[in-house]
Amino acid sequence: MSLPHAILTALLEKPSSGLELTRRFDRSIGYFWSATHQQIYRELGKLEADGHIRALPTEQPARGQKKSYEVLPAGRAELARWTAASQDPRPHRDTLLLRLRASAVVGTEGIEADLRRHLELHRRQLAEYEEIEKRDFPPGRDTCEDKLRHLVLRAGIELETFWTRWLTDALEEFGELPDSGPA
Amino acid sequence: MSLPHAILTALLEKPSSGLELTRRFDRSIGYFWSATHQQIYRELGKLEADGHIRALPTEQPARGQKKSYEVLPAGRAELARWTAASQDPRPHRDTLLLRLRASAVVGTEGIEADLRRHLELHRRQLAEYEEIEKRDFPPGRDTCEDKLRHLVLRAGIELETFWTRWLTDALEEFGELPDSGPA
DNA sequence: CTCCTTTGTGCAACTAGTTGCACAAACGCG
DNA sequence: CGCGTTTGTGCAACTAGTTGCACAAAGGAG
Numbered sequence: 001m002s003l004p005h006a007i008l009t010a011l012l013e014k015p016s017s018g019l020e021l022t023r024r025f026d027r028s029i030g031y032f033w034s035a036t037h038q039q040i041y042r043e044l045g046k047l048e049a050d051g052h053i054r055a056l057p058t059e060q061p062a063r064g065q066k067k068s069y070e071v072l073p074a075g076r077a078e079l080a081r082w083t084a085a086s087q088d089p090r091p092h093r094d095t096l097l098l099r100l101r102a103s104a105v106v107g108t109e110g111i112e113a114d115l116r117r118h119l120e121l122h123r124r125q126l127a128e129y130e131e132i133e134k135r136d137f138p139p140g141r142d143t144c145e146d147k148l149r150h151l152v153l154r155a156g157i158e159l160e161t162f163w164t165r166w167l168t169d170a171l172e173e174f175g176e177l178p179d180s181g182p183a
Numbered sequence: 184m185s186l187p188h189a190i191l192t193a194l195l196e197k198p199s200s201g202l203e204l205t206r207r208f209d210r211s212i213g214y215f216w217s218a219t220h221q222q223i224y225r226e227l228g229k230l231e232a233d234g235h236i237r238a239l240p241t242e243q244p245a246r247g248q249k250k251s252y253e254v255l256p257a258g259r260a261e262l263a264r265w266t267a268a269s270q271d272p273r274p275h276r277d278t279l280l281l282r283l284r285a286s287a288v289v290g291t292e293g294i295e296a297d298l299r300r301h302l303e304l305h306r307r308q309l310a311e312y313e314e315i316e317k318r319d320f321p322p323g324r325d326t327c328e329d330k331l332r333h334l335v336l337r338a339g340i341e342l343e344t345f346w347t348r349w350l351t352d353a354l355e356e357f358g359e360l361p362d363s364g365p366a
Numbered sequence: 367c368t369c370c371t372t373t374g375t376g377c378a379a380c381t382a383g384t385t386g387c388a389c390a391a392a393c394g395c396g
Numbered sequence: 397c398g399c400g401t402t403t404g405t406g407c408a409a410c411t412a413g414t415t416g417c418a419c420a421a422a423g424g425a426g
Contacts, residue, residue, distance in 0.1 A: 369424105
């Protein structure tokens with residue numbers, strides 16, 4: 001229910017083609033609302049049909065030709081409505097926690113290596129976020145938009161920090177465990 | 184792809200009927216893998232068809248009659264296989280962060296109230312987790328299973344702690360913002 | 367100039383999750 | 397006893413998200 005709104009936000013920040021959107025989803029909005037190019041194209045079609053966005057006029061529109069979209073007033077209004085509306089947090093789902101819990105009954109054999117791998121992934125993600133922070137949010141520059149976006153980035157940083165720390169703790173505890181748990 | 188494994192885990196911890204599972208999902212496993220009773224019943228059917236679980240024999244089985252399931256060896260093996268297999272973290276999706284980012288372009292009107300509401304929800308969840316910790320994990324009792332389950336619970340506690348703090352910070356920044364941002 | 371890779375767009379089929387409803391038995395109450 | 401509420405089970409339809417593939421144009425390499 002939120003992909004169209006993610007796209008509207010991205011397009012308001014800068015009108016783009018499907019592929020450009022896909023790229024930007026990989027680097028920024030996608031950090032908390034990921035989407036594949038297939039989803040994005042499909043959704044662009046719907047948004048256009050609904051009159052929320054329109055294709056920027058080009059010379060010869062054709063398949064395999066860049067097509068940029070911009071947000072129409074109706075789209076902006078819809079985004080504003082959605083942003084302001086009260087919404088319940090969606091339930092989280094975390095496979096790793098589930099597996100850890102499962103390993104309490106079927107044994108921890110094999111999971112440790114994957115914990116290490118996840119730790120490495122989270123470390124890398126954290127480094128990437130910190131890079132972005134250094135680049136996009138230097139000490140000065142405190143416009144209202146910057147403050148909001150920085151807030152979002154900080155959430156990402158702190159979440160990755162949490163996972164990094166938690167996984168480190170978990171691995172430490174694994175060291176103290178008898179070899180493969182129960183089962 | 185993980186609901187069947189969540190159910191297997193829960194059933195290994197204790198054989199249960201569909202409704203009992205639903206209740207336990209609401210209080211424990213569901214904290215990181217939520218499911219409705221409809222999903223659970225459907226999945227129980229599939230798991231039984233696959234020979235992973237079986238219904239415990241009862242006197243007169245009938246609709247509207249409690250039916251308990253237990254895990255068969257094949258089910259346990261499947262769970263062990265899945266737990267040990269390497270898996271990539273699934274992308275997170277967070278509506279609130281998305282809305283905050285959107286509010287940087289369409290204005291913050293209306294979102295503050297919902298931030299407060301979320302803060303309250305996370306505080307409550309945190310309190311619930313801490314209650315569980317006090318009840319189920321008193322200082323002694325360090326069996327291997329307990330350690331693993333405690334680790335999972337601590338992840339929940341720390342995540343809620345993070346959200347509580349982050350939302351508090353965010354609301355503070357909102358106080359300093361000019362009235363409704365851009366737009 | 368032809369073939370191969372990259373860029374960009376898109377459809378179709380599938381899987382997972384949600385919502386809405388239905389139905390039966392058991393329980394409590396006037 | 398008859399009637400509404402709670403408990404327990406379940407189907408069907410829908411929505412969202414994923415996976416797999418296809419096709420066109422453009423650019424570079426032999």
